[in-house]
Each structure stands twice: as structure tokens, then as C-alpha cells.
Amino acid sequence: MIRNWRVVLAAVAAAAVLAACGGSGSGTGSGASPGATTGAGVGHVIATTGTPVQGGTAYWAEQPLSPPNYIFPLISGAYYSNENVYEFQTLMYRPLYWYGDRGKPGVDYSLSLGDPPVYSDHDRVVTITLKHAHWSDGEPVITRDVIFWLNLLKADKADWASYVPGGFPDNVRSWTPLGTHTLQLHLNRSYNPIWFTDNELSQITPLPIAWDRTSMVSCTAAGCPVAVARAGSARPDETPAGARAVYRFLNDQAKEVSGYAQSPIWSIVDGAWKLRSLTSSGLATFVPNQKYDGPNKPKLAKFVELPFTSETAEFSVLRAGTAKGDAGGSSPQISVGYVPDADVPQSAALRSQGYRLSAFYPYGFDYFEPNFNNPAVGPILRQLYFRQAFQHLVDQSGWIHAYYQGLGVPTYSPVPAQPANPYANRQAHRNPYPFSVSAATKILNAHGWKVAANGTTSCTHPGSGAGDCGTGIAAGKQLRFTLMYPSGMSSTDGAMADLQSVAREVGIQITLKQVTTATIDAEIEPCAPHTAACSWQLGQYGAAWVFAPDHYPTGEEIFQTGALGNVGSYSDPSIDRLIKATTTSPPRLAQRALDVYANAVRTQLPDFWQPSPGTLETFQSNLAGAALNAYGYLNPEEWYFTR
Amino acid sequence: MSGFVLRRSGQALVVLLGVTLAVFILERLTPGSLAHAILGPRASPQAVAAFDAANGLNHPVVVQYLDFLWRLLHGNLGYSYKLNRSVGSLIADELPNDLILVGLGFAFALAIALPLGIAQAARRNQAFDHIGTGLALGLYSMPSYWLALLLIAALSIGTHLLPPEAGQSAATAGILADPRGLVLPVLTLTLVNIAWFSRYMRSATIDTLAQDYVRLARAKGLPERLVLTRHVLRNSLLAIVTLLGMSVPMLLTAGLVVEYVFNVPGIGLSYWVAASNADYPVELGVTVVVGFATVLGSLVADLSYTVLDPRVREVGRP
Numbered sequence: 001m002i003r004n005w006r007v008v009l010a011a012v013a014a015a016a017v018l019a020a021c022g023g024s025g026s027g028t029g030s031g032a033s034p035g036a037t038t039g040a041g042v043g044h045v046i047a048t049t050g051t052p053v054q055g056g057t058a059y060w061a062e063q064p065l066s067p068p069n070y071i072f073p074l075i076s077g078a079y080y081s082n083e084n085v086y087e088f089q090t091l092m093y094r095p096l097y098w099y100g101d102r103g104k105p106g107v108d109y110s111l112s113l114g115d116p117p118v119y120s121d122h123d124r125v126v127t128i129t130l131k132h133a134h135w136s137d138g139e140p141v142i143t144r145d146v147i148f149w150l151n152l153l154k155a156d157k158a159d160w161a162s163y164v165p166g167g168f169p170d171n172v173r174s175w176t177p178l179g180t181h182t183l184q185l186h187l188n189r190s191y192n193p194i195w196f197t198d199n200e201l202s203q204i205t206p207l208p209i210a211w212d213r214t215s216m217v218s219c220t221a222a223g224c225p226v227a228v229a230r231a232g233s234a235r236p237d238e239t240p241a242g243a244r245a246v247y248r249f250l251n252d253q254a255k256e257v258s259g260y261a262q263s264p265i266w267s268i269v270d271g272a273w274k275l276r277s278l279t280s281s282g283l284a285t286f287v288p289n290q291k292y293d294g295p296n297k298p299k300l301a302k303f304v305e306l307p308f309t310s311e312t313a314e315f316s317v318l319r320a321g322t323a324k325g326d327a328g329g330s331s332p333q334i335s336v337g338y339v340p341d342a343d344v345p346q347s348a349a350l351r352s353q354g355y356r357l358s359a360f361y362p363y364g365f366d367y368f369e370p371n372f373n374n375p376a377v378g379p380i381l382r383q384l385y386f387r388q389a390f391q392h393l394v395d396q397s398g399w400i401h402a403y404y405q406g407l408g409v410p411t412y413s414p415v416p417a418q419p420a421n422p423y424a425n426r427q428a429h430r431n432p433y434p435f436s437v438s439a440a441t442k443i444l445n446a447h448g449w450k451v452a453a454n455g456t457t458s459c460t461h462p463g464s465g466a467g468d469c470g471t472g473i474a475a476g477k478q479l480r481f482t483l484m485y486p487s488g489m490s491s492t493d494g495a496m497a498d499l500q501s502v503a504r505e506v507g508i509q510i511t512l513k514q515v516t517t518a519t520i521d522a523e524i525e526p527c528a529p530h531t532a533a534c535s536w537q538l539g540q541y542g543a544a545w546v547f548a549p550d551h552y553p554t555g556e557e558i559f560q561t562g563a564l565g566n567v568g569s570y571s572d573p574s575i576d577r578l579i580k581a582t583t584t585s586p587p588r589l590a591q592r593a594l595d596v597y598a599n600a601v602r603t604q605l606p607d608f609w610q611p612s613p614g615t616l617e618t619f620q621s622n623l624a625g626a627a628l629n630a631y632g633y634l635n636p637e638e639w640y641f642t643r
Numbered sequence: 644m645s646g647f648v649l650r651r652s653g654q655a656l657v658v659l660l661g662v663t664l665a666v667f668i669l670e671r672l673t674p675g676s677l678a679h680a681i682l683g684p685r686a687s688p689q690a691v692a693a694f695d696a697a698n699g700l701n702h703p704v705v706v707q708y709l710d711f712l713w714r715l716l717h718g719n720l721g722y723s724y725k726l727n728r729s730v731g732s733l734i735a736d737e738l739p740n741d742l743i744l745v746g747l748g749f750a751f752a753l754a755i756a757l758p759l760g761i762a763q764a765a766r767r768n769q770a771f772d773h774i775g776t777g778l779a780l781g782l783y784s785m786p787s788y789w790l791a792l793l794l795i796a797a798l799s800i801g802t803h804l805l806p807p808e809a810g811q812s813a814a815t816a817g818i819l820a821d822p823r824g825l826v827l828p829v830l831t832l833t834l835v836n837i838a839w840f841s842r843y844m845r846s847a848t849i850d851t852l853a854q855d856y857v858r859l860a861r862a863k864g865l866p867e868r869l870v871l872t873r874h875v876l877r878n879s880l881l882a883i884v885t886l887l888g889m890s891v892p893m894l895l896t897a898g899l900v901v902e903y904v905f906n907v908p909g910i911g912l913s914y915w916v917a918a919s920n921a922d923y924p925v926e927l928g929v930t931v932v933v934g935f936a937t938v939l940g941s942l943v944a945d946l947s948y949t950v951l952d953p954r955v956r957e958v959g960r961p
Contacts, residue, residue, distance in 0.1 A: 065912070065916055070727050077690050079727060158689035165687060306811070307908070309902055309908060313906035316800070319800045320795070332808055516920070521683055
């Protein structure tokens with residue numbers, strides 16, 4: 001496991017692309033999330049340590065070989081990555097709702113463009129009210145900008161990274177503008193308002209209507225004017241064909257990476273920052289957007305994202321650079337960086353230089369996948385008792401201590417307890433299957449297997465009765481598995497080798513297979529039994545599931561039958577019903593539905609739980625206000641240097 | 644001479660075609676779906692179908708290869724979705740970095756290694772030779788990654804004399820913007836290559852010194868300095884020329900370690916990452932360029948032989 005949450009996010013988010021949704025139900029209520037920070041117009045209270053200094057340049061370390069390279073916020077799967085969305089686009093183009101109050105999960109309405117949405121008609125209608133914000137060209141951010149986004153999405157939804165058939169925008173029947181700052185969405189049925197806000201509305205990013213074009217005609221270096229539609233004529237995005245043409249135009253514009261900073265299109269922003277320059281290697285320089293309406297106006301004069309070719313290079317700059325920010329001079333420096341896994345033992349040296357270090361954990365969980373449809377081992381993996389026995393062999397605390405250098409939290413539930421959040425119940429802190437070789441041995445012995453410690457355990461009681469091995473498992477069947485995982489991650493190497501060694505103690509033979517992450521992405525996919533694609537047995541992504549941009553920790557994207565993220569083809573009608581309840585319950589029953597779902601999934605083991613990794617982040621000693629967001633968003637407008 | 648060049652160019656073209664075909668087939672043999680490798684394992688079937696159609700992946704492999712060759716003939720090396728840029732622009736941006744770094748590294752290494760090798764040969768089995776051999780073998784056996792880290796620790800972290808990374812300017816060949824940033828990567832490449840070149844030069848010089856014409860020159864009373872510079876040096880350079888010819892593709896690939904450690908965007912690293920990420924266009928594009936460099940290097944070496952040793956020109960003449 002790369003214990004760097006940003007890599008984790010990139011890997012999973014890009015691949016998983018979480019988002020989107022589906023579900024049904026009924027209910028009423030207003031849609032404030034339990035984790036919401038309310039109080040529109042009231043900004044964050046920024047922690048202060050010293051006299052604030054106006055100005056200065058903060059340098060932020062990008063992940064190795066992960067330069068931002070796509071600017072259009074309606075992003076396709078090919079470009080969806082943490083570095084493009086959370087660390088680049090959202091600096092310039094604010095999402096309708098902002099998520100994460102530093103390390104705390106949940107929506108933050110004070111930083112959002114919209115007020116809390118209001119649900120009505122048994123949660124079939126949602127009313128969105130925009131605050132009075134402006135684009136950098138002086139135009140107000142209005143309802144039409146949201147409709148523009150919706151029109152483009154409807155026309156090209158298949159290309160959207162977060163699209164899931166039946167999810168957003170399929171579950172929106174129509175919309176009605178109720179003025180310049182209010183919009184009503186009519187849903188195809190009732191939904192849990194918390195879920196719909198956190199997992200569907202959370203993905204909307206208003207787009208300036210000046211982008212509603214198919215050419216650069218009338219654009220100058222100063223910007224692209226909003227064309228006034230002639231009487232009786234429609235704007236391009238108002239027809240599906242026109243919207244597709246606009247999408248193609250903007251997508252093509254987004255392929256001119258070297259021209260982003262000078263583009264009259266992309267220079268129209270409503271976020272706190274404007275892009276001043278972007279090199280092909282990923283050196284991105286931002287300056288404050290003077291027209292920014294948000295509560296936290298940037299105090300820094302510049303914010304710079306630094307590209308690196310390796311963690312080694314980043315760490316060298318940390319060690320050779322100054323731990324006091326904006327101290328002048330031309331030496332490279334990093335205001336906010338990270339300590340590579342291999343260099344965690346050197347954290348004392350960094351502290352002695354003056355850096356502040358802080359462990360960080362994104363909001364998510366980690367796991368490895370069983371392939372329930374694999375012809376050879378699928379019948380074994382479908383037995384709950386076997387999954388329980390196998391989970392007993394995962395020494396989560398031991399892995400964290402031995403291989404994660406303490407930077408990890410155990411996963412006991414699909415609604416994780418860490419970081420502290422309003423969604424997890426007490427069960428999320430308890431391990432239902434603690435590490436125990438003897439417990440695993442006992443379970444296997446009780447279900448028709450002859451356990452051969454350090455040999456190969458085999459089935460001696462085939463059949464489907466109590467005490468038998470289970471349906472589809474023949475007499476003499478041996479417990480042999482192949483586990484595929486990404487190469488080049490020492491912590492994962494150690495953890496997988498440990499699992500292999502411990503499993504041998506109960507006669508389970510695991511063959512470890514190291515492959516590239518691209519091979520993992522290409523090979524681990526839902527498959528039909530007896531097809532070539534179904535040859536994989538156990539798979540480990542080397543990356544955790546992080547709840548972004550689906551911020552509400554439900555399981556419709558990963559555990560529901562047929563979900564795109566359900567790559568192991570797990571299927572349990574009772575779990576499907578519980579998932580449906582989490583997305584459709586009225587607010588007063590939502591937490592209960594989430595608890596019931598979490599308690600069921602944590603014990604049913606559709607995946608095998610393993611520790612969720614964290615990272616050790618570094619901060620220059622005089623940088624204040626810099627706290628990492630639970631979902632990965634960057635807020636450098638909150639950062640400032642002190643004397 | 645022109646017939647020789649034409650003949651070798653024709654051979655080069657065949658070799659290049661063979662290399663592209665081999666890489667293309669190997670890439671297609673990689674298990675799993677390319678669309679999933681790019682879009683992620685949870686991409687919707689609609690997105691996968693659209694991706695395949697947009698990239699011609701729904702055509703037979705032969706058609707895909709011919710399409711690649713057709714685009715190549717028009718100077719189009721393809722487009723990388725992973726990087727959101729054309730492969731041509733990637734190479735145009737990064738190739739100068741490699742040429743500068745590795746070129747300087749080789750130049751300094753040669754400037755030190757050639758005299759060192761000759762001097763060692765001239766003082767064979769004496770203290771100077773033993774010290775030179777020990778140093779050369781010490782540097783040769785030291786992993787360049789480790790050497791780079793040692794240099795950073797000593798000259799950058801420990802003393803703050805030099806920056807730990809190359810310049811990060813926007814322009815092509817932007818590493819020139821900060822000459823101080825070039826010192827450590829060039830020093831690393833120089834040190835690791837000194838041993839390589841000096842050992843070859845020492846060996847070739849010892850062989851040359853044993854030749855009759857050298858003995859004759861000494862018997863005539865020619866000073867040793869003139870013997871070495873007039874009679875030994877030129878004849879000993881053939882081995883180095885061979886080595887340099889074979890090293891031309893290394894201008895593109897030898898920089899991998901320094902790119903990795905010293906934060907230099909370069910071709911070697913891009914190729915390595917492309918191979919890990921199933922970024923086929925970058926793999927193919929760089930393969931073509933490296934293949935071209937290999938063939939070109941071999942051709943230049945052959946031509947250099949004819950300059951250094953006129954007898955080579957006579958071979959094959961009736």
C-alpha cells in the first residue's frame with residue numbers, strides 16, 4: 001500500500017470514480033447533513049500562531065509524476081484524478097457544495113456556493129439557492145450556470161467520469177429555475193436528502209455561461225464575453241446537439257494544457273485563485289482572484305504547486321530547503337509536503353529542522369477483493385464461514401506496526417470510524433474478526449476441512465449441510481489462491497508476505513503475484529464465470545476507497561449487486577435492500593439505516609478488510625491555517641505566514 | 644561512401660519497423676482492457692465503448708498497427724490520455740533535458756577518462772595505475788542512485804552548497820535556467836561513466852603500446868609524450884568510438900536515475916512510467932525515437948572508423 005493518501009485518492013478515484021448514484025424510496029425533510037458546517041457567510045476560524053503576514057508564496061508538493069493536466073470541471077474518466085480535480089480545478093472553479101472542514105468529513109455550507117438545499121414533496125423536489133457570488137469577469141454566479149452544467153452533463157453523461165447508469169443525472173427528471181438564484185430539481189422518486197446532497201448535488205460545479213460557445217469567436221485576451229442570445233434563439237447548450245458541440249469544444253480547449261493560463265475561457269473563475277502559469281511538467285502558479293466572493297480571501301500573494309519526479313526528489317528538497325516559509329532566497333523550498341514511507345524514520349531530522357509534522361488519514365477504508373465468480377475459488381469465497389476464517393488471518397494492528405510504520409488505522413466497517421465523523425457507529429471501532437490463527441483453524445475444521453498446518457488444507461466433507469464444505473466444493477478441493485497486488489510498495493509487500501505466511505499456518509497456500517497498477521486496473525473487473533477475464537482470484541488495488549465525490553458513506557457503488565465498483569461480483573439481496581434503505585430513508589431514519597447497513601456489511605465480508613493508510617505531512621514552521629481536507633480538497637486561501 | 648550510407652539507412656529502416664512491430668505486439672499481448680487501464684476498473688460500459696471507438700481499439704490489430712505507421716509517416720507519434728498531450732510535444736520538451744544532462748555527463752567523463760586511461764596504461768602496474776583502477780572500479784561498482792543520494796547529502800543537505808534538484812523552468816531545456824542545479828546530476832553521470840570509459844581506454848592503449856610501430860617510434864628516440872599523442876591515442880580511440888556509437892541511445896535512457904533523483908522531467912522516466920501505466924502511445928513513440936537514435940549512433944560510429952582508420956575504407960573494395 002502506498003501510504004500516501006493523495007496517491008490513494010488518485011488511484012481509486014480515477015479508477016473507481018465513485019460518484020454517481022441510484023436508489024429509491026420515500027420520505028420528507030430538509031436535507032442538512034449530520035456533518036454539515038452551517039452558517040452561510042461565516043468563514044472558517046483559522047488557527048493562528050503568531051502575527052499574520054499578508055503576502056508571501058506557499059509551495060505545495062505534488063505527488064510524484066502527477067502533474068495537473070486537465071482543467072475543464074466536467075471531467076471524463078480518462079482525466080479524473082486527484083491532482084486534476086481536488087488539487088487544481090477546485091482552486092479556480094468552486095463546486096456548488098464544499099466538502100470537508102479541514103480533517104472533518106461533511107459538507108461545509110459556509111464555503112459553498114449554495115445554501116443548504118431544501119427538500120419537499122416527500123423528498124422528490126430539491127430547491128437549490130445560490131449565494132451572491134461572482135465570476136472573475138464580473139458576471140454573477142446564477143441559476144443559469146448550474147443549468148449550463150446540467151445541460152452539458154445530460155448531453156454527454158457517458159463521458160463523465162462519475163456517471164453510473166440510473167444515477168445522476170438520470171434520477172433528475174427535470175429542473176425549473178425560480179429566479180436568478182434559485183433552482184428546483186424534480187427527482188424521479190424520493191431519496192434520502194442527506195444522500196442526495198452529499199453524493200449527487202455534491203458533484204455539481206456551476207460553469208460560466210461565457211463558456212457556452214463552440215468557438216473562440218469574439219474572445220480576446222481580456223476574456224470571452226457572454227453572447228446575448230437573439231430573441232427567439234436558443235443558446236448552444238439548450239439542445240442536446242448544441243450541448244454536445246459545446247462539450248466537445250471545451251474538451252478540445254482543455255487539451256491545450258500549455259495555454260490554460262492565457263486562455264480567455266479558463267481565466268473566468270469563481271474560485272479563490274487564478275492560474276498564472278502551468279508548465280508541461282506540472283509547475284502550477286496561482287495568484288489570488290481579486291473578485292473572489294468567498295469568506296476566506298487569500299492572504300498569500302502566490303500559491304505554487306511543485307512537480308516531482310519521485311518521492312526521493314521531494315524529500316531531498318524538504319531536507320535541503322528551509323523550514324521557515326517565504327524566507328527569501330532562491331533555494332527550493334516546500335511549505336506543505338509529505339514524508340515518503342521509506343523516510344518516515346527521518347521524521348525526527350525534519351522536526352529538528354523546524355518543520356511541523358502531522359499524520360493524516362482521508363475519509364475511506366481499505367480492503368482487498370475476492371472474486372466470487374472465479375471458477376476455481378469462487379465456490380469457496382462464497383462461503384461466509386471461509387471469509388470469516390480468512391479475515392481472522394489479517395493482522396491489521398500488526399501490519400500497521402510492522403509495515404505501515406504506525407501510519408494506518410484498522411478497517412472494521414464500511415462506514416469507517418477514522419477520521420472522526422458523524423456517520424460511524426460504535427461498531428466501527430470493534431473488530432468482528434480479530435487476528436487469530438486458532439480461530440481460523442477452528443472455523444475450517446468445523447466446516448469439513450482437514451487443516452494441514454504448513455501443508456495444504458483440503459475438503460473432507462463435501463456438501464451443503466451444516467459442517468460441510470459448502471455448495472460447489474468437491475472432496476479433496478485444496479485451499480490454494482493467487483493474490484495479485486501492485487509492485488513497488490514496500491508496505492504492501494510486507495503485508496502480503498505476512499498474510500501468505502500466516503495463511504500457511506492453516507494450510508492455505510497463497511501465491512503472490514506482483515503486477516503494475518495498470519495491470520491491476522485492467523484485470524480486476526467484474527466478470528462472468530468461465531470467461532478469460534475471470535481468472536483473477538484475489539486482488540489488492542494498493543489504494544483505498546475514499547468517499548469523494550460520493551461523500552456519504554453508503555455502499556451502492558461498491559457492494560450493491562451489479563455496481564461498477566463491485567468488481568468481485570458480490571451479490572446478496574439482503575445487503576442490496578439495506579443499501580437501498582440508506583439512499584432512500586427519510587432523514588429521521590437515515591442514520592439508523594446507515595448503522596444497520598454498516599453492521600451487516602462489516603460482518604458479511606464482501607471484501608477483506610485491511611488497514612487504511614495515512615501519510616505524514618510536513619508544514620513549514622511559520623505557515624498557519626494549513627490543514628488538510630478529509631476528502632483531499634486544497635484550501636490555500638486559508639493559509640498564511642506568520643512572523 | 645554514399646552507397647554505404649544508403650545501404651545502412653535502408654537497414655536502419657527495416658530495424659525500426661521491426662522494433663515498432665515487436666513493441667506493438669507485446670503491448671497488445673498485455674492482459675486486460677486498455678480502456679479500463681486508462682479509465683479505471685469501474686468505468687461504465689458506455690465509457691469503455693466510447694473510448695475504444697475514439698482510439699480505434701475496436702479495429703483489428705493489423706489495422707491499428709497500420710494506422711500507427713500512417714500517422715508516424717506524417718510525424719504524428721500519437722496522443723497520451725494519461726498526460727493529456729501529444730507524444731511529440733512530450734519528447735520535444737523532455738529530450739533536450741536528457742541531451743543536456745547526459746551529453747554533459749559524457750563529455751566530462753570523456754575529458755577525464757581518456758587521459759586517465761592513457762596515463763594508466765603508460766604507467767601500467769605502477770602506483771598511479773593501481774590508484775586509478777581502484778577509484779574507477781569503486782565508482783563503477785557504486786549504484787548511481789546511491790551515488791546521487793550521497794552527493795545530495797554532502798553538497799546539498801549537509802552544506803547547502805548546491806540545490807538538490809535541477810532548475811524547474813517552464814521553457815524547453817529549462818534546466819539551463821539554473822546552472823547550479825545542473826552540477827549534481829551532471830557530476831553523478833560523469834563519475835559513473837569515468838570508470839566505463841577509462842577502463843576501455845586503458846585496455847586499448849595497452850594493446851596499442853605493444854604494437855611494432857610504437858616500439859619503432861620509441862627506438863627512433865621519439866619522446867614518450869609524442870609517442871602517446873601521435874601514435875597511440877588515435878589508434879586507441881577505435882574502441883571508444885565503438886563505445887560511443889553504442890551509447891547514443893543512452894543519451895535518451897541513461898538519465899533515468901538522475902531524472903528520478905534530481906527532479907528532471909526526462910524521456911527515460913517518462914518511458915518507465917508509460918510502461919507501468921499502459922500508456923501505449925508514449926511507449927511506442929519513445930521506442931521509435933530511441934530506435935532511431937540507436938541506428939543513427941551505429942551509423943555514426945561506422946563512419947568515424949573510416950576517419951580514424953583509413954584501412955577500414957579499403958575493406959570491401961575490389
